[in-house]
Amino acid sequence: MCSDIRRKIAVRQSTMFSIFKKKFYPSDDTWTLATGSLNKKQMMLRRNESASSLAGHADYRYRVTVTVAMTDFQENGLPTGPESGYLEEIEIAVAKSLEAGQDALQILSITIDGVRDLIFHSRAPTQVEVKLKEIRQRFPYRRITSSIELDRRWRVFKEFAH
Numbered sequence: 001m002c003s004d005i006r007r008k009i010a011v012r013q014s015t016m017f018s019i020f021k022k023k024f025y026p027s028d029d030t031w032t033l034a035t036g037s038l039n040k041k042q043m044m045l046r047r048n049e050s051a052s053s054l055a056g057h058a059d060y061r062y063r064v065t066v067t068v069a070m071t072d073f074q075e076n077g078l079p080t081g082p083e084s085g086y087l088e089e090i091e092i093a094v095a096k097s098l099e100a101g102q103d104a105l106q107i108l109s110i111t112i113d114g115v116r117d118l119i120f121h122s123r124a125p126t127q128v129e130v131k132l133k134e135i136r137q138r139f140p141y142r143r144i145t146s147s148i149e150l151d152r153r154w155r156v157f158k159e160f161a162h
Contacts, residue, residue, distance in 0.1 A: 023057040025102045026050035042076045043112040047160050051107040051121070055154045059123040063151035064104060066094055066118040066132065069143040077113040087116050090139055094118055097131045104128055107157045119156060122148070 030049045037043055054060055068090050072083040079087055091109065095118070098104040104122035111117075122128050125148045132146050 023054050025105065026053050038112060041113045042078060043110065044078060045111075045160060046109040047157075048105070048107050051105055051157060054105055054121070055157060056152070057121075057123075058152075060105065060121040061150060061152045062122045062125045062128075063149050063154075063156060064098065064120040064122050064125070064128055064146065065149075066120070066135075066144065066146045068116045068118070069145075070114045070116070071142070073114045078111060079116075086142075087111075090135075090142065090144070091116070091118055093138065094132075094135055095120075097135060098122070098128055100131075101127075103131075107154075108160060110160075121151070121154060121157070 026048075028050060032047045032049055034045045034047070035043065036045070068087060070079055070083050070087065072080045074080060095106045098120055099106065101124075103124040104120040106118060106120050108119040109116065110119070120128075128148065132144075136144050
């Protein structure tokens with residue numbers, strides 16, 4: 001009888017504590033690459049699967065979208081070879097800057113119709129604004145726009161789950 005009671009307590013505790021599962025900033029990145037179409041436009045998508053460990057975290061409730069307009073792209077809206085290199089350079093600089101101090105985490109990269117959208121979730125929207133201003137100064141020859149929106153449920157990240 002005593003072992004039955006202990007077993008029931010153990011089951012109740014594991015159930016109870018799974019509700020309060022701690023969300024944490026991932027220590028590494030695991031990305032999924034996908035191609036497809038959206039609104040009849042060819043699209044390339046990369047999704048940071050490691051971000052699942054942070055998804056829904058109360059502190060990271062701001063979705064940051066950084067849009068980089070391409071200057072050289074194919075008829076299908078995807079970048080040419082040289083343009084891919086420039087986009088990669090900008091993406092690395094943006095991610096390195098915004099992710100410093102765990103202020104943000106890149107969750108998606110979407111390339112479609114002559115633009116690349118870099119999507120992050122952030123806990124520090126004011127610091128992100130400052131960092132993005134610095135990025136725009138670093139790449140003045142590129143049109144880089146951004147928006148910050150409240151997204152507690154990580155709606156866009158979940159939209160692109162497989």
